[in-house]
Amino acid sequence: MATTITATIGGLAMSPQTTMAAAANRPLLKTSMKMGSELGFVTSQLNGIKISCNPNQFKLPPTTLSAPPFRPSLQPVAKRVCPFTGKKSNKANKVSHxxxxxxxxxxxxxxxxxxxxxxxxRYVKLRLSTKxxxxxxxxxxxxxxxxxxxxLRKE
Incomplete structure (x- = not known):
């Protein structure tokens, strides 16, 4: 059982029956895929160069793929909170004239x-409020x- 698939490029459907005379003013790109029960291969013709590969060699083993751990592109900014006193920013109103x-x-x-x-x-480097x-x-x-x-032993 063989199946032929034709490629569509730029609105132009190319099939194995397309000839160079019919597409003299357009570049010819034929891609056909024939799938057999015992052998599968992909053949591509690009200006007379024939490229073929076996798709079976690229199959991954059936394992569960997990997403890589999230890594932010920027370093996190330290909170503006004093660890010793617990002081943090205060919301206020700026009052104009x-x-x-x-x-x-x-x-x-x-x-x-x-x-x-x-x-x-030893010395310990800390980020502290003046209080x-x-x-x-x-x-x-x-x-x-x-x-x-x-x-303080951890720091």
Whole structure:
């Protein structure tokens, strides 16, 4: 049992019976596929070049394909929240001279600070609010981290 499939290119149907004389002003592209019960192959003729391949060699094993893990193209931005005090941005109104109110955010004054951790005998780089820096200077890093429930060993 053999089946012939013809290709349609640019609105022009090409079949194996198309001759070069009929398509003298158009490029000839014939694609025919013959499928047999024991052998399957694809033959393409492009300006006299004959290309053939066996489609059975490209079949994938029957396995379940899963999507690759999602990786964002941009790095995530750190939240503007102090981990020690929990301070975060405040919604407020910007009031003009004509008393016109516009919504705005008042962000926390976060600073990257390298602080000596006495128990770990090393420096720890943290992103803290200025209020948390003052509290750490007063009470010590271990006491403030313990009260906030932060484990400094991971960082």
């Amino acid at each position: 004509s008393n016109h109110k516009t919504k705005k955010l008042q962000f926390v004054n976060l600073q990257y600070k390298r602080i000596w951790w006495e128990a770990g005998k 948390a820096i003052k509290t750490i200077e007063k009470n010590g890093l271990d006491a403030v981290a313990k009260k906030a429930g932060i484990d």
